[in-house]
Amino acid sequence: MPPTFAPPTAPSIPVHVVAEDGQEAFRAALPAAHAKWLEQTGFRAGLGELRLLPGEDGAIAGAVAGYGTPAARARGRFHLAAAAAALPEGTYHLRCDLPDDTRAEEALGWLLSGYAFDRYRAQSGATAALKAPAGVDAARLEAIAAGEVLTRDLINTPAADMGPEALEDAVFALAAQHGAEVGAVRGDALLAQNFPMIHAVGRAAAQAPRLLDMRWGDAGPRLTLVGKGVCFDTGGLNLKPASSMGLMKKDMGGAATVLGLAHMIMALGLPLRLRVLIPAVENSVSGASFRPQDILTSRKGLTVEINNTDAEGRLVLADALALADEEQSDCIISMATLTGAARVAVGPDIAPFYTGSDDAADAIARAAAAVADPVWRMPLHAPYEAMIEPGIADLDNAPKGGFAGSITAALFLRRFVSAAPAYLHFDIYGWQPTAAPARPKGGVGMGARAILEALPELLAL
Template sequence: MPLTFAPPTSDATPLYAITPEGLEDWLATQPDSIKAWIGSAGFKASLGAVVLLPDTEGGVSGTVVGLGSAKTRARSRFVLAASAKSLPEGTYALANDLADLDLETEALGWLLAGYAFDRYAKASGASARLVCPEGLKPARIEAIAAGEVLTRDLINTPANDMGPDQLEAATHSLADQFGATVSVTKGADLIEQNFPMIHAVGRAASQAPRLLDMRWGGTGPTLTLVGKGVCFDTGGLNLKPGASMGLMKKDMGGAATVLGLAHMIMALKLPLKLRVLIPAVENSVSADAFRPGDILTSRKGLTVEINNTDAEGRLVLADALALAAEENPDQLISMATLTGAARVAVGPDLSPYYTDDTAMAAALNEAAQAVADPVWRMPFWEPYEKMIEPGIADLDNAPKGGFAGSITAALFLRRFAEGQNYTHFDIYGWNPTAAPARSKGGVGMGARAILAALPKILDI
């Protein structure tokens, strides 16, 4: 169901969002009956606390929700949304200012609190609808929410219903919605069109590997997004243990995230030329699966020694990045659920990213803080370059030793985007614990930060 704001109406229930620090001042403006009611409820304005205010006829005249202490707010993203699921179904209108909070972010959080993945079983998010607060642009916030919903739905869908075929269909559907075009290079054509590593990784699967290439927009600066579309990752012949394979439906989280971001860009009609490249494969085991010890030649001509078939994402991204670099876009950004090392480094909440562009980093960091989409800059650490040079080939896809796994993967990718304004995100794409506006499961990471930074980094 689309996540949209309720239309303005005089019947909307007033919603007072109060901090513990501001509770006393707010109560001072209320009649004695409300003071007594709040006191009897033991309301302290803790995060997510709700008190319904009665009218004289036994109905609800308003509601008061808690935003939590300053410390709690600093540790949370969408504090207004924390109360959304506790409210009765109905329409609510914010009745006071949200001091020190970004209103657009909080309104977006309320919409996202309504999300539930219900394709296979009944599920529901918050049913309380919010009138878009005054001064905001509802269509903008709804477009961002819709992009996030697309990302979550794609990641949450299991591989039996979200293989390369279905990921291609989802890309076509998005393109049709906004008048974009899609070209597809598939199966043996990948060899003929010089995408050998995409083919090698995906050739053992029942659904053919492919490269999806979507374009939109006719004027403005050029932005190319590359998303890892490994629809399921067994690890290949270096087979993952069962516990590590359980979440591998999310290994196309990079593709899902760039498609969600593309939705936002196109829905908001940003004045730029957009290209989205998705190598869509499954890393499976079969007689013709690629092997440890194989040496592959990439689109760029660099040779790669395969020391672990479970380090396949960087291989398919490498061919796509090489293609992207041939057009020399103004900004080139890749997004991938690439390494477990990134999760060890920063956990599931932060989106680690790599860039040599200090202006890009400054814009991303500022935007991420503004829209509650946290990112963390990681280093392209030059001394580690030798770790990805095995001697027998130009590059090693899985350096031994286990040190700096996310950094060496990013350095590997940079070899294929050489000479570009290039940024790489090593995201997780999964929320392991439910939080306000962030249900357990697939989640977009970094997309809203990029969206907010685009006007500055592309001068649009």
């Protein structure tokens, strides 16, 4: 179930949040027994420290969560989620004066601390419920948390249960939940309706490739989200080694993230017209596999030389982006687990993004800082355009040499978008490699909260 805040009238236990420089004043204001208890247990208000305060009847009278120093807090986010995970089951409220710029972040982190992927094994996240702190938009945070849960569940589900058919089912279920319209083009109908590269990438798999197209809203600016839905990526005939194939269930992380973002937008009833396009395929190996040195003609008419069948994500995105570009949108955003080069550049915790609009980049950067969803703008370096031009065809899907792999992929995708005032591409990882507060190991959303926060500016460009 999506996480929610506890009812505001429910009986609750106070959680005092104390920074290191405020612990002496805090102890001085406590009853003597509680102050001594903190002293005797060695509480120093370090980030992540937690102490329960005993009541005279043996019940929990309160809790004290250490909030550390500004320098310690700068090295992470969602700090109170660690306290939530350590608290006994019950209902709590925050008794502190958190800064305005962190109150919503900490409340969202508490909500997300309750997440656990339990489809295949009974387990649970934090069981400590929180009343919404004063000054936060509880409904907005609950919608964001629900969208993040959807993203995580989709990514965490293995490909045996999250192939193109199941991803389609997830899109139809989301559309039904919000009264959206959705359609699908499947199998050889992709060729009839001019989506040749989606068909080429997915035709070797047991489940037919498809393009999923969801629409919601009938007034306001137009936003189109395009998510890479490669439900499993073997690499095709350029077969991945086992070490690289192990996490490929997450190669539909772009689709999962745009669906989570779409849920946020629709649940909040934002005044816009939303379109979500997801090319859903599995990149498999059979006699029908597309081959190195094949030349594919895209929906836009640009020809693409295949120099690596493992660079398939940009191919399916290209056809979907070409479709998006045929209809005037105010903003087009693509999200994909596209390149390992992006992880080498910024690691697993930052969502690198590309755009030719300085105004769009500034809007995203401000929004990302405001909602603790780290992103980093990468350059669309024009001199590298020659690297994606092989000579025998208009474009090369995998330039040789290994340099600037994320940049050349973004330059490739940009060739298929020309009409929108703003186009942004996010090259995300979609996976939390080690557990952190509010983020267990596994699938995770990246960039969606920053985009949501920036939408008013992006759609006004």
